């Protein structure tokens with residue numbers, strides 16, 4: 001006994017801070033080495049960008065975190081453009097990615113989920129096991145695909161009201177004389193979460209600042225944790241993952257206190273309506289759709305306030321920052337365009353003339369669909385200023401892997417395949433690809449629409465032109481991804497962003513800016529220029 005305690009004492013005494021540091025570094029290296037051996041091995045025949053092989057390559061990749069988007073462009077120009085896949089490096093704990101060329105995107109996205117899976121890479125990228133408390137997001141995703149587009153039309157007046165109210169709050173209404181300087185990112189964080197939550201939870205909670213702050217803080221937690229966890233080897237994830245997601249739990253519970261009575265009321269509304277006690281159907285919102293689907297699928301576990309609140313988390317996460325980043329880039333693209341292009345005035349004119357013809361000044365689906373120029377301005381910004389180099393990841397889950405029928409290579413179980421957004425910058429597809437040409441897509445549509453009916457025909461051209469709209473995804477228009485998992489929120493995004501531009505431009509003047517401040521790239525994703533300020537002035541109604 002005395003010998004054991006003696007040994008322990010001398011062991012503890014030998015643990016100097018320097019030795020502990022060396023031990024931690026060694027353990028980390030060994031853990032990374034173990035992770036690396038678990039990565040799927042790709043055939044040598046697939047070319048690579050970035051650095052490969054051993055610790056030195058890993059360090060060089062880390063030192064080049066701001067260079068990944070250039071590697072993706074390089075890979076696209078060298079290989080993707082010529083019908084070849086290439087490999088791009090990932091962190092030591094994650095599989096490298098096979099980036100397939102544009103002509104193989106349809107093949108990739110058509111594979112059954114039992115061969116190329118969507119959910120697993122999403123969960124791996126987002127570290128859902130920790131960030132979202134380990135519950136899978138299959139059910140809320142199904143609900144969004146099934147209920148959002150079909151219920152959107154009836155919610156348009158609500159969305160319009162919330163857009164107007166939140167923009168007026170963020171930009172101010174009192175002063176029509178002086179310019180007001182605003183931090184664009186912060187202003188959008190006032191607008192977007194409110195509008196999104198009008199859809200998710202309805203009034204009055206969508207205007208409760210404490211609730212909105214908890215949702216935004218949760219989304220920020222997820223982003224930060226993803227970055228941290230990517231830097232740690234898998235073996236440490238169970239410890240680090242639990243520690244770094246403590247703020248997630250705190251922010252979820254903060255929001256839940258406010259959300260719980262609303263969900264309880266909605267459940268009660270369902271009961272009363274179904275029993276005939278009330279003739280008023282429950283107010284439409286994402287909460288309502290979650291309950292409706294849970295009832296249709298006979299899933300009692302999905303009908304508790306706690307579970308419903310948890311189900312909202314991945315939806316809010318998918319919706320808020322994606323839209324804020326997209327709007328941030330859109331405002332900057334528009335404001336930094338040469339004033340002679342007159343884009344703001346063109347969108348102002350189009351939105352006000354169409355709105356005047358809408359019944360009672362309320363946007364309808366048909367009115368919004370007629371905003372060709374506004375639609376084009378948004379799509380063009382998403383083409384040029386995409387916030388990621390690749391948003392369409394699929395994991396090989398077939399036990400025997402998958403063989404690429406075009407190039408012949410075989411990817412084993414666990415491989416990651418993805419599409420390359422660099423196609424959106426290809427000069428052979430988009431003339432002058434680095435220019436923000438707000439009317440790029442509407443020019444062709446308007447020219448086609450102006451033709452006599454007989455000239456339009458049912459040609460391939462007619463089909464191609466129909467596909468130029470913002471929500472029509474393709475292997476050349478990938479910001480919402482493509483195929484059966486393409487973002488179900490895009491119909492809502494298209495409507496809300498058009499309404500936002502309409503309300504802003506009809507009620508505010510915006511000062512042009514000299515240059516568009518570039519974002520910072522971290523691996524495949526941007527961090528927008530968060531400090532950018534814009535100047536706005538309320539338009540006088542006289």
Ligand code: HEM
Nearest residue numbers: 141144318319322323326391392479480481485486487489
């Ligand atoms: C500009 C804003 C947005 C962008 C750029 C965007 C983009 C995307 C992308 C790239 C995907 C991945 C699809 C894939 O892996 O193939 C996705 C998925 C998804 N998005 Fe969005 N999104 C936006 C806004 C929204 C909004 C507002 C909602 C909800 C109201 C939403 C709900 C979803 C859901 C539920 C999925 C999962 C779909 C699935 O796995 O089947 N998104 N989104």
